């Protein structure tokens with residue numbers, strides 16, 4: 001039976017194994033930054049020191065990119081079935097160590113064990129799913145004409161860079177790295193500076209599973225140093241990035257000189273729209289789950305609740321009771337629903353919106369303050385009486401904070417839903433099928449769930465529109481990013497060639 005004390009006891013040796021340091025993995029070797037520089041990573045639970053992490057600069061990134069370049073030809077040429085076997089081995093090891101991964105992730109990020117235990121296993125599923133796709137990754141089409149047989153195939157792009165954020169870092173890293181490896185690309189991974197622990201575990205697992213040296217390289221460090229160097233490196237053909245919209249824009253500029261292909265999964269201010277004819281109990285469950293799980297530090301969180309005015313008061317009353325009942329606590333306690341936020345600066349940012357809400361004339365119906373004591377804890381918060389143009393209804397807060405906005409009718413709801421810069425996800429609750437079709441067709445979002453919380457099916461496209469991203473992940477969409485399509489045209493006879501200069 002797991003409880004806080006057992007989890008703490010299990011975490012202690014995992015931290016001790018690090019021996020106070022997290023190093024890079026370049027060409028199969030565990031190495032510190034060439035300069036010897038480090039930065040400290042601390043736990044948001046109590047501010048305690050976890051490890052000194054390699055603070056890589058352009059020289060380390062160059063070594064990793066060179067290793068990825070050298071490993072690329074053999075990895076790309078490896079039979080898809082052999083890649084499949086290796087990637088399944090990675091999945092097996094992730095599943096075997098899922099508890100260790102989850103415990104380290106909770107300590108590093110503050111995310112509750114309740115969710116991280118599932119996220120770790122999901123990392124294994126990501127590897128399994130793309131492992132199974134590896135043998136067919138190159139498949140193409142034949143496009144015949146009368147004179148030529150055109151044969152298309154996909155070829156891996158080359159060494160690619162993967163830059164990941166601090167929220168659910170393990171799961172997100174696997175979601176990017178597994179398809180790149182399955183496609184035949186080699187990878188340099190730069191994880192977020194605030195949550196480097198499980199990226200190191202993933203690199204160790206891949207190494208142990210038998211991935212050849214240089215196929216997956218890990219370079220820790222700051223965004224402006226290691227991240228910038230990776231996105232500027234001439235040997236890196238593409239950057240898969242997950243993070244803030246403004247960082248995506250910076251990476252696009254940094255990668256311009258080397259014509260980087262980019263794939264961006266960026267911010268969101270996703271609406272959950274509840275019509276009066278919906279199954280309101282289920283809508284309530286989903287609305288609460290989608291904003292308050294994972295500390296609200298989730299790109300697909302439903303941070304705006306648009307509720308039809310006729311049912312708004314009653315819905316809000318039930319919502320307040322649910323928010324006040326959420327269990328905030330130690331992330332390693334299996335009963336905890338909300339843990340501490342990632343770091344003090346982020347906590348300060350989230351808390352700053354409480355004053356913004358008041359200044360804008362909205363009400364704070366639940367929460368609205370940080371929790372005293374060690375750790376970056378905040379009360380889950382609910383803003384009511386909000387208007388669509390308020391900052392709390394427009395900006396990504398990225399915490400356990402929900403803004404409620406009532407609407408009159410379908411046209412009003414649609415206009416509010418689309419009134420933000422973002423367009424990642426949307427959630428729609430109604431039992432009117434024609435309205436559901438009409439509304440989801442007009443909603444500006446890359447992904448829409450009707451009468452459902454966010455349930456991912458791995459072959460489906462994942463990504464956003466507007467300021468929420470460029471490109472799609474999932475199934476063959478991932479391969480479209482990590483691979484080039486090549487056409488070979490075979491003449492099928494002696495067709496007439498236009499003759500020049502024949503006298």
Ligand code: NAD
Pocket residue numbers: 163164165166167172190191192193221222223224226227228231242243244245247248250251254264265266267268298299300396398424464468469
């Ligand atoms: P961030 O943009 O600050 O950092 C993300 C990564 O980029 C980190 O590894 C960081 O070191 C690196 N980085 C920073 N500056 C860089 C630069 N100039 N060049 C290269 N790399 C650089 O994001 P964050 O605060 O870590 O993550 C939270 C954000 O991620 C939120 O906006 C959230 O919505 C978004 N997110 C989006 C999705 C999605 O699927 N759309 C998923 C998860 C998170």
